[in-house]
Amino acid sequence: MSKCTTLKSSVALASLTLPLAWGGTAWAQDAINLRMTIWSANEAHLAMFDEIAAGFKETHPNVSVTFEPLPFDSYTTTLTTQIAGGNPPDLAWILETTAADFVNSGALAPLTEAFTATEGYDLSDVTEQATALWTKDGQLYAYPFSTSPFAIFANNDVLKAAGAKTPAELIEAGEWNWDNAFASAAAVGQSGKTGLVVRDFKYQTWQNLASIWNGWGASPWSADGKSCTFTEQPMVDAMTVIHKAIFTDKAMPGPGEDIDFFAGETGMTITQISRASLLPKENPFDWDLVPLPAGPAGEYAVVGQAGVGAFAAGPNAETAVEFLAYMTNAENSAKLAQFFPPARASLLNTEALAATNPLLSPEQIETVVIEGIASGTVLPGHTNFAQIQQTVRAGLDSLWVADADVPAALQSVCDSVGPLLAR
Amino acid sequence: MTSQSRKRPFWTIERRDAVAGYAFIAPQLIGTLVFVLFPLALVFWYSLHEWNVLANSFNFVGDANYQQLLRDPSLPKVLTASAVFSAGLVVLNMSLALLLAILLDQKLRGMVIFRTLFFSPVVVSLVAWTIVWSFLLQNNGGINGFLQMFGVTGPNWLRNPETAMLSVIVVQVFKNVGLNMILFLAALQGVPKELYEAARVDGASPFKQFRRITVPMISPTILLTSIITIVGSLQVFAQIAVLTQGGPGVSTTVLVYYLYQQAFQFHFFGYGSTLSILLFLIVAVLTFAQWQLRKRIVFYEN
Numbered sequence: 001m002s003k004c005t006t007l008k009s010s011v012a013l014a015s016l017t018l019p020l021a022w023g024g025t026a027w028a029q030d031a032i033n034l035r036m037t038i039w040s041a042n043e044a045h046l047a048m049f050d051e052i053a054a055g056f057k058e059t060h061p062n063v064s065v066t067f068e069p070l071p072f073d074s075y076t077t078t079l080t081t082q083i084a085g086g087n088p089p090d091l092a093w094i095l096e097t098t099a100a101d102f103v104n105s106g107a108l109a110p111l112t113e114a115f116t117a118t119e120g121y122d123l124s125d126v127t128e129q130a131t132a133l134w135t136k137d138g139q140l141y142a143y144p145f146s147t148s149p150f151a152i153f154a155n156n157d158v159l160k161a162a163g164a165k166t167p168a169e170l171i172e173a174g175e176w177n178w179d180n181a182f183a184s185a186a187a188v189g190q191s192g193k194t195g196l197v198v199r200d201f202k203y204q205t206w207q208n209l210a211s212i213w214n215g216w217g218a219s220p221w222s223a224d225g226k227s228c229t230f231t232e233q234p235m236v237d238a239m240t241v242i243h244k245a246i247f248t249d250k251a252m253p254g255p256g257e258d259i260d261f262f263a264g265e266t267g268m269t270i271t272q273i274s275r276a277s278l279l280p281k282e283n284p285f286d287w288d289l290v291p292l293p294a295g296p297a298g299e300y301a302v303v304g305q306a307g308v309g310a311f312a313a314g315p316n317a318e319t320a321v322e323f324l325a326y327m328t329n330a331e332n333s334a335k336l337a338q339f340f341p342p343a344r345a346s347l348l349n350t351e352a353l354a355a356t357n358p359l360l361s362p363e364q365i366e367t368v369v370i371e372g373i374a375s376g377t378v379l380p381g382h383t384n385f386a387q388i389q390q391t392v393r394a395g396l397d398s399l400w401v402a403d404a405d406v407p408a409a410l411q412s413v414c415d416s417v418g419p420l421l422a423r
Numbered sequence: 424m425t426s427q428s429r430k431r432p433f434w435t436i437e438r439r440d441a442v443a444g445y446a447f448i449a450p451q452l453i454g455t456l457v458f459v460l461f462p463l464a465l466v467f468w469y470s471l472h473e474w475n476v477l478a479n480s481f482n483f484v485g486d487a488n489y490q491q492l493l494r495d496p497s498l499p500k501v502l503t504a505s506a507v508f509s510a511g512l513v514v515l516n517m518s519l520a521l522l523l524a525i526l527l528d529q530k531l532r533g534m535v536i537f538r539t540l541f542f543s544p545v546v547v548s549l550v551a552w553t554i555v556w557s558f559l560l561q562n563n564g565g566i567n568g569f570l571q572m573f574g575v576t577g578p579n580w581l582r583n584p585e586t587a588m589l590s591v592i593v594v595q596v597f598k599n600v601g602l603n604m605i606l607f608l609a610a611l612q613g614v615p616k617e618l619y620e621a622a623r624v625d626g627a628s629p630f631k632q633f634r635r636i637t638v639p640m641i642s643p644t645i646l647l648t649s650i651i652t653i654v655g656s657l658q659v660f661a662q663i664a665v666l667t668q669g670g671p672g673v674s675t676t677v678l679v680y681y682l683y684q685q686a687f688q689f690h691f692f693g694y695g696s697t698l699s700i701l702l703f704l705i706v707a708v709l710t711f712a713q714w715q716l717r718k719r720i721v722f723y724e725n
Binding site for chain 2: 077080081083084101102105106107203204254255256257258313384386387390393394395397398400401
C-alpha cells in the first residue's frame with residue numbers, strides 16, 4: 001500500500017468515527033452520573049445506598065448514583081485532593097470535626113429551600129441540636145445522617161475474671177461514675193489484660209478523649225472557638241485523672257500499645273454504638289453496652305456526627321441536592337437508621353430503633369441511643385481543624401510520659417495552639 | 424525532473440538520523456516534560472498564590488508565601504529534624520554498606536547467600552517493611568520483648584523523642600543498605616589486585632592498603648552512593664507517615680512530611696508549594712556541591 005492510500009484510508013476512518021464519537025457525547029449529556037464519596041466500605045451499607053439510588057432512578061431514569069468508598073484514615077485529605085485536582089464528587093460525607101471548614105467555605109450547596117420544597121420531607125422533624133453544626137446563618141449546608149452516641153462496651157468475662165465490678169453492677173448500685181469505672185479498669189489492667197481503651201484515640205486522635213473529659217465539664221476551646229481552654233481547671237483535673245489512669249493505675253494502655261477491644265482481651269472500650277457490628281460472632285463473650293459514667297460535673301453524653309452535603313460548583317449540583325432530599329426523606333431516613341443513628345425525632349423511639357438494631361436490648365436503646373442523641377454534645381470541631389488537631393497533638397505528646405507535669409504540658413498546648421484559634 | 428535533481432533532497436541522512444534519535448529519546452523526554460518539568464513550573468506558579476481548595480479561590484499573593492517561609496516558627500525545627508535524619512542516615516548507611524561490602528568481598532563458601540540476604544530488604548515493599556517494623560518497635564512489641572528476656576526494659580521506641588528519630592533512621596538504613604552494599608561490592612571487585620600485591624611487597628599494613636588503595640579507587644562509587652543516599656534521605660515520607668506521623672511533638676517532622684501536612688492535611692496548597700520549592704533548592708544545591716567536591720577529592724584512574 002502506498003503512503004497516499006494509507007493517508008486516505010485513515011482520513012476516511014476518522015471521518016466515519018468522529019461523528020459517531022460526537023453523537024455519543026451528545027447522547028451522554030442527558031444522562032447524569034452522580035458520585036458520592038463515603039468512608040464506609042461495608043457491603044451492607046453499600047447495598048442499602050444502591051437500593052436508595054435505585055429508588056431515585058424510578059422517578060429520575062437518567063440519573064444514576066455511584067458511591068465511592070475512601071479509606072477513613074485519609075478521608076478528608078483524599079476528598080480535598082480530588083477537589084484540588086478539579087475532580088470533585090457531586091456529594092460527600094463530611095466528618096463532624098471538619099464540618100466548620102466545609103460549611104463556612106461556601107463549597108456546599110444550600111439545602112434548606114430544596115428540603116422544605118420536597119413533599120413529605122418535614123425538615124422540622126430533624127432535631128435542631130443535630131443540625132446546629134451544619135447550619136450557617138439559618139441555612140442548612142449538610143444533612144446530619146448519622147448522630148452516633150459514644151458509649152461503653154464492656155466485656156463482663158474479662159471484668160469478672162479480674163474481680164472487678166461490671167458496669168451493670170455499678171449502675172444497679174447507683175455508683176456508675178468515673179472513679180469506679182477507672183477502678184474496675186485498673187483491676188483488669190493490673191491483672192495483665194487491658195482495662196479501658198478509648199477506641200481510635202491512639203494518642204493521636206485526642207478529640208475522642210472528649211468522651212471522658214466532658215464529664216468534668218472540660219472543653220479544648222471556648223464556645224466561640226477563639227481562646228484555648230486546655231489550661232482551665234476542669235481540663236487540668238480531667239487530664240490529671242486520665243494521666244494517673246494510664247501511667248499509675250495501668251487502667252488504660254500506654255502510648256504505642258495498639259489494642260482492639262473486640263478481640264476479647266479488654267475490660268471496656270469507649271466507642272460509638274455503630275461498632276456493635278464488630279462484636280465477635282464466633283466465640284462471643286458476655287458483652288454489655290452502657291452509657292458513659294457520670295463525671296464530677298454530673299451525667300453527660302457525647303455524640304459523633306457525620307453529615308452529607310452536595311458541592312455547589314458541580315455541573316449537576318441541582319440534581320445532587322434533589323437526590324440528597326430523596327436520600328434523607330422520612331422514608332429513607334428509616335432505612336439509614338439501621339446503620340446510622342438518626343437525628344429525626346419521629347425515629348427516636350424504642351420501637352423504631354429496636355427494629356433496626358437487633359443486637360441491642362430495648363433498655364440499651366433507651367439509655368444509650370435515645371438519651372445519648374437527645375442530650376449529647378458533639379465532638380469538638382473548629383475551622384482549620386486539621387492544623388489545630390496536629391498542633392494540639394504535638395503539644396499533648398509531652399503529657400503522655402510517666403513523669404509529665406500535667407499543668408505545664410497543657411500550658412504548652414495553649415501556647416502553640418492559641419494563635420491558631422485566635423485567627 | 425531537472426529541477427528536483429539540482430535541489431538537495433529534504434531528507435538528508437543527517438536529518439533522518441536526527442529524527443530517529445529524537446524519536447528514540449522521545450518517551451523519556453515527554454515523560455520528563457509532562458511529569459517533571461511541567462509540574463515543577465506549576466508548583467512555582469502555585470507558590471505565588473493562596474489556594475483555598477474548599478472555597479475554590481485561587482488568588483495571586485506575590486511573595487507572601489515566601490515571607491511566611493521566613494517567619495514560620497516551625498520551620499527551624501523541621502529543617503533541624505531533616506538535617507539530623509539525613510546526617511544520621513548517610514553516616515550509618517554508608518559506613519554499614521562499606522563494612523558489609525568488605526566482609527562479603529571474601530572468597531568464602533556461602534557468600535552468595537549472605538549477599539542475597541542483605542540485599543533482600545531492598546526489594547521488599549517499603550510500606551510493608553515499615554509496618555512490620557512498627558509492630559517490632561511498639562512498646563509491647565518484638566524488640567522490647569526480646570530485650571525483656573535479658574532483663575532489660577527497652578524504651579518506648581517510637582514515642583520517646585530521643586529514640587523516635589533513631590528508630591526511623593535505623594528502619595530506613597536496614598531497608599536500603601543492601602543497595603549501597605552491592606554498589607560498593609562491585610567497586611571493590613573492580614580494584615586491580617596487583618595494587619594490593621605491590622603494597623604488600625612494600626610492607627603496607629591492611630589499614631594502610633584500605634586507606635591508600637581501596638578508598639581512592641572506589642571514590643567515584645562513594646560519591647555516587649552519597650548523592651543517592653542524601654537526596655533519598657531528603658525524600659523520606661512513608662516511614663514517618665507509618666511510624667511516627669511526625670511525633671512525638673514535632674521531633675520527626677522532616678521537610679517532606681511537613682510539606683505533606685501543609686498541603687494535603689491543612690489544605691494550604693500555596694504554602695505547601697513554597698515548601699517544595701525550598702526542598703527543590705536544597706536538593707539542587709547539595710547535588711551541585713557534591714559534583715564540585717568530586718573534582719577535588721574523587722580519584723579517576725584515567
